[in-house]
Amino acid sequence: MARTAGSHSDITGPKVRAAALKLFAKQGFAAVSMREIAREVGVQVGALYNYTTDKQSLLYDLMQSHLEALLEAFEDDPAADPQARLQHFVQFHIGFHHDRPDAVFIAYMELRNLTPENFARIEALRRQYEDKLEAILQAGVAGGVFAVADTKIATMAVIAMLTGVSTWFRAGGRLSLDDVQAQYIQIVRKAVSVSA
Template identity: 70%
Template sequence: MARTTGSHSDITGPRVRAAALQLFARHGFAAVSMRQIAREVGVQAGALYNYTPDKQTLLFELMQDHMVELLEAVRDTPGPNPVSRLKAFVRFHIAFHHDRPDAVFIAYMELRNLSAENFREIETLRRRYETVLEEILVAGVEADQFEVVDTKIATLALIAMLTGVNTWFRSEGRLSLADVQDQYWDMVRKVVAAG
């Protein structure tokens, strides 16, 4: 099958993914058709299959890319002790997710639309990210810097709290992103009773 005039795989492929990301976030995975994605990109619907075998694969790859990028980026948040590592994690999580609202929305709201196999793979990546935070909490408890009864529950609660910033924070609002990071760090510090 001939490629659409002006279509280049290194250009059109990323455009397909960007259009799908935006449309899935705006309308929901189930409501978006391959035809809509093609229309947004400016190619015929059949041409999309040069870039993805189906809509499920497209959703999975968008989620997988987000999680892989997240896991690679979180490695750059070290610190000399659990308190500084936790502070770095809080600031990182808020900033990283703020810069990717569509990817974050899809990563949390469209899990139900993944096939069982794809769900397991994304869930494995999510667990790896949660483990980063849980290991910080465990280290803090062992060093008597944190008072946390159940590090797993604390991990899930903190991630939910930090991710929630995306639902209300707007850059043009009364607080800067740095202000929000500072206030959330203060709250997290109190939750884990860090000194």
């Protein structure tokens, strides 16, 4: 398929993704048309298909990119103390997601709009990240520093709580991001029965 005259894939491609991210987060995937995305980018609707197969592919690409960046950015030292590893996870999760509120919203709220095949692939990436926290909790239970009856449930509860910060925290408010991270570290430690 020929590229639209004057377009540049290295510029227009990212603009298409950025426009889709903004519109999906604001209006919801189902309410956004390819025509609206094209208007936001400033191209004809037909030109979008030089950069994506369809709207579903755009949604999947946004989720996949977010989760792959998350997995690539997180570093854990299995030999470190489980309490230190848990503190690092809390700080990392809140900090990483704070900078990407639209991507976080889409990654959690638009799962229902994925095809079964795309859902399975995204779910596998999510599970890889969840497994990192569960490994920390399992190490703490094995070491006698965490008291968690079911590490899978605790993992899901902690991630849900931490992810929620991106929905309400705004820079310039009463607390800094560092303050919020510090308080959440205390909350999570208490939730898994670690003394603060």
